Amino acid sequence: MTFQELVLRLTDYWVKQGCVLAQPYDIEVGAGTMNPNTFFRVLGPEPWRVVYVEPSRRPADGRYGENPNRLYMHHQMQVILKPAPDDVQDLYLKSLEAIGINLRDHDVRFVEDNWESPTLGAWGIGWEVWLDGMEITQFTYFQQAGGFDLEVVPAELTYGLERIAMYLQGVENVFDLKWSEGVTYGEMRKQEEFEHCVYAFEEADVQQLRSWFESFEREAMRLIDKGLVLPAYDYVLKCSHTFNLLDARGGLSAAERNNLVLRIRKLSAKSASQWLKQREEKGFPLTGRWN
């Protein structure tokens, strides 16, 4: 199964479960959770079902395209089911069958892992899903986002697409993956991996990044105060990506990392609170859908 076919089949499966097919966000993010289609939509009483692929940048994980398992950017398949249906674990297992994994040939297990995103003020209870010892999905019942307790608890399923594809195709090097029948993953992405790693590890100017961080933070704050929650949140995301770049440069001690994380969290919390206010003013318009 090619990489693109994997995307199509998983998407198709979740669309059939009633998910809206959304698209990746157009600002750098570290995970699908940061896309407004997750971060904001899990807040408040409205139901929500969505699926989308999120190209997720983790500068510190990059290896110049030389390591067979490491990527600066990988692809997540993100699914939100809010509220989480009672049979959500079974729905998930069936999605594996939908991509050709015969569960009787493998060892699929739910291993305790309580996900949290300190920058988003979000955490949940759940598991890593292991397929024969390899983590392929993060499965989380969200409990908090933006520092708010979630009144309707959603399930978040985050598939690591490259890992699953490697397993299905039986390849040991991510760049050997068939993206389509005629084009490999390496042909699609290797140059991009290399250049971004050179930037993240060698060229990124720490002073410049620090000063951008401060500017993005100020801009986010200014826009939040004006009630422009979505533009403000874009700058929160920029803060977060800038922070990730700083981290990749190896320039942050544990204590300084915490310091910056807290500053981003403060912005996330303010954005979340504004969003909730707006939705309430609109009377929570999606109430009653997906019944």
Place this chain on the structure above:
Amino acid sequence: MTLLLEVGFEEMPPSHLKALKDQVLKKLPGLMDKYGLQYDRATTKMTPRRFALRVDGIPAQQAQTEKLIKGPPRSACYYQDGTVAPALEKFIKSNQVSEEDIRIVEENGKSYVYAVKREGGKSSIEIMPALIVDLLSGLWFPKIMTWGQGYSFGRPIRWLVTLLDERLLDVEFCGVKSDRISKGLRVFGHDVSIASPDEYESALRSAMVLVDEEERRAAILRQAEYLASKVGGKPHLPEKLLEELVYINEYPTGFIGHFSQEFLRLPSFVLETVMVHHQRYVAITDEEGKLLPYFVGFRNGPEENISQVVIGNERVIRARFYDALFFVEEDLKRPFADRIPELARISFLGNYGTLLDKAQRVKKLLSVLGKDNDPDLTALAELYNADLTTMMVQELPELHGLMGAYYAGKTGVKPQIAEAIAEVATDPSNQLSATIKLLDALDTMFAGFDTGFVPSGSSDPLGLKGLSFDVLTIAEKFFPEYSVEQLVTRSAHVLDKREIGDKILAFFEDRLESWITAGEVRVRNAVLDRGLSKPIGALRRLVQFLDRYWTGHNVQTVALAHRRTRNIIRNQQGASFDPALGSPNDLRLYEATLNVDIKIDPTRLKSDNDLMNVLECLVVLSEEIHHYFDKELVMAEDEKVRRNRIALLRHVDDMMSRIAYFGELVI
């Protein structure tokens, strides 16, 4: 009768299962009693997806009790013609009995109305559902979660089986209605109907679930032994891993996996960290304890089609070891000590510069403990964080310390310094590592407080509470003669941060209280009075000592004297005592203080014997104090005399307070 309760849930972590079991077994006796039911014994079984409680020897009915309730005199209850008066009607109604339950009893020649009230006697079937809901409600978990309509438990509950013998009890909990249908192993099992509690285990076995944890434990041990022996080795199965394997599998089937010999070049703690902590594999060693290139993994399911599982697991470990080997070889290309300048790339916190700056500060702080310019300590201060610049530690941060020790040892750092690098990150065993860990913690506290990360409530992002604990624990063990005040004010002096030092001292005041958890509360309060200025090593010993003796005559004598002294000087003025102004009584007390002054030294409390000696001095002094208060009027008319006496008593209070404020202990 026998109760079977099975709570089925989504995969619950071992720590949560344990919490669940402990609480249920603790709650059960009281609840059974409250609901008026006896039972013989209760047993539990647990797997990641279920908790089963079996209670044997439950009677079919509650025990029935009769209680006599005294009412008004008979004369008030009946009219003369024998008909019922309102007083009796009211009595019957308020006690929920009927007229047949009324008896007349003679007491001291007077007749009273009594009601016979019968309670209990309800059938267990009727009572049990409420008891079960009560039992499962309000439980605590290491991390509690909510789902659905605001339900909360360790993980979402998906089914409930509640049988009393063959009878299905009608229970609803967290939105789940009970049934006799249980679920088998994921993927391989099937739903099973449980006819009675006795059939529970066998029914689930047919659905590929081994509900008995002892059976699973034995199976895991047996398979690990057997599989390891096939490659000529022994399983390395620490209890913690075994315990985890027992509680994350419903049907454990072992398999042996292989990895390339070349990975054995990695240090064994790296191999073990990856295998045990990350993958939950059993490592295999030869007779001498050296690792072999094999591991035992467990599948949660049968032997059927297991070859794919083995191939998959081997791929995972290969990728992980491949990375680790690459990192270690890269990291080893340079002498470890050459990394010190690179600490300048890692910023520490706010205005507190980089980790290189931190190393410089830690070196300066050596003077706090009188160890400036010690060459080993100076070297360690520069090296203990240097592994943070290595690829391996960036990959697996939990190896910080161990990795540094390994690299240092391999590239020419003195062995005792190399070993100390590991200990700074974990548990110091000697003065060398203890010194650096202590000073590192103090430095981080200063930086944290100065940058505004003062812990409040549950918010403590830099973990300063934990660091303060480290400071106390290390000081107690390695620098017992130092007080918190000395450590903090000297550090403040070195760092030129006096105000921050004061804030940290105030914080420690609080922390001391939770650090010393044992002992009677008022003993703790007594010892912790001015606790910051006492040698840290003496605090716990003092608490233990006073805990044993505080009610005794000697301590009470001192306690009363101390309280009287402190009460009288409160809000009074008087700075220093001038013998020239003293009365004979003043001078007698003054002389008593001079006699014991140097003996009341908290830095010399190394044993209970020392404490006994100090206590004796204090008793002598206290007797003088009592004598003094009996003979002398402290609040003299003459202000000079009065102030002089207050000054004398303040001196007495200070001396006694070196040990404790005994006034807290007055019974």
